[in-house]
Amino acid sequence: MAKSETMKEGKERYKSGVIPYKKMGYWEPDYKIKDTDVLAMFRMTPQAGVEPEECAAAVAGESSTATWTVVWTDRLTACEMYRAKAYRVDLVPNTGPGTKTEAQYFAYIAYDIDLFEGNSIANLTASIIGNVFGMKAVKALRLEDMRIPVAYLKTFQGPATGVIVERERMDKFGRPLLGATTKPKLGLSGRNYGRVVYEALKGGLDFMKDDENINSQSFMHWRDRFLYCMDAVNKASAATGEVKGHYMNVTAGTVEEMIARAEFAKELGSIIIMIDLVIGYSAIQSMAIWARKNDMILHLHRAGNSTYSRQKNHGMSFRVICKWMRMAGVDHIHAGTVVGKLEGDPLMIRGYYDTLLDTHTPVQLEKGIFFEQDWASLNKCMPVASGGIHAGQMHQLLTYLGDDVVLQFGGGTIGHPDGIQAGAVANRTALEVMIQARNEGRDIWNEGPKILQEAAKWCAPLKAGLETWKDVSFNYESTDSPDFVPTTTASA
């Protein structure tokens, strides 16, 4: 391994002019990682002629203390400590000369905990993704994973409610929760909208949900929606004897307006509200604090994330968003379905789910998890699987996603040929019969379709549902899959 070329301190280091980042102290291959360091791993595509170590040092420099030139004012500070240190660079397998892709590198960077303000995703991200993605020295850059030290995690509230308490409040255990998004997304009046909510909840779903872009438009203002939906929720609750909910989307132009809408949802007795990722990190943290204070479950729709998380060479991995959102304090986040209409490689999605649900995550390169993460007793965040899934895939969903997930069957409920209640009955029956079979020790991966057909003999709505969606699947190749050096060990 290359030796550090840092000119440590003194006159030489601080002569006016421009010297490589590598020599300014941002490349330290022999750096000893501290338990309290924030670690980040970037996938870099350096510009032609920029050597990978210099590129990594530039990323470390620009995401911590550096500017493009030497400044003497560094010498007034404990600058050695504040400098981020790039400590490791690996060539990404199947990139570089002889392959179809230009050379990419995994660069590991350590940041001292004192660089960050506690309880502020905004401050953390202003450093880590603030400037570096536009730097000329990198052609493309992607934040793949982060290790957040326990000491820093402890400054965050974490999920307002968490999976365990959500289940206790809802009295629903031992199975995934079921939900659906009201469709069509736009255009229904409050009265018509509430009809869909009532039918689906009475039929057997646990939750209904606003879509990300349902806020307060001319066809349905928010108060109307809240009032009709709560009538639907309570009526369905009385019809079934179960606790039910509708995610009231309180997303609005200002935090003040969101709080006002959330307060109204609370007055009406809603157990859950919803926000969109596009409201911004600080707004999300504010809403999470409000939610904890007001016994409210907080659902987050990841609206907008694919603009920066989907491409493999630039942006950031969704697992990092998962990490930040668990810290920021949301209770639900959309995290992929594997089998539905939206992007997702099975192992990568499992990595997102683990990130949201584990109390301790070991390094698992095949899932794209590059760092060990102790979650420091932060609550668990419930993953939500939504988009193009239906009852016929129940055995696959249960195998891939496990019990702690909200399965959202929007079209798969509302599009049922015998009506919305029948659609909900089909989904709930398929779920219960699959949980029962799995618990009995049956091989649901292989026997799943047979188990569903057996149940369809006594459950007519399930029979009709299976028939309607029997040929629906979304088999496209994933744009994002894990790359890793097989010899890499858990020492990082």
Added chain:
Amino acid sequence: MMTNLGNRVTQGQFSFLPDLTDAQITAQIKYALSKGWASSVEYTDDPHPRNTYWEMFGNPMFDLKDPAGILMEVNNCRKTFPNHYIRVIAFSSVRGVESVTMSYIVNRPKKEPGFGLVRQEGEGRMIRYTIHSYATDKPEGERY
């Protein structure tokens, strides 16, 4: 009578399935044991969705590892309260969970009266909702 598809309270993991047989209950008990979870039997005559604390038919069976023994407790409870709601609960004591991990109904009254929804009109269009358990119109012990 309840008007949902099964005309029944749908709490728990398996209320959309035909009533569980003893063999099926035993399979679920075995699953809980295989995970290291303690099972417990609870009963009530008020299945209100927010009636969290059903009566305990004895403590959770932390030390009983024999599924037949646990099923015997289920059946003792059914014999004692043939017309009550009875559920089996499983608990995990693992850090990060420390809560209920399974809950399924194994007995119910012959006739399930269900719930009424009471709407109290408030200011403007505000409504306060109360879910009323019809069973509780009668005193405890005389409900089914």
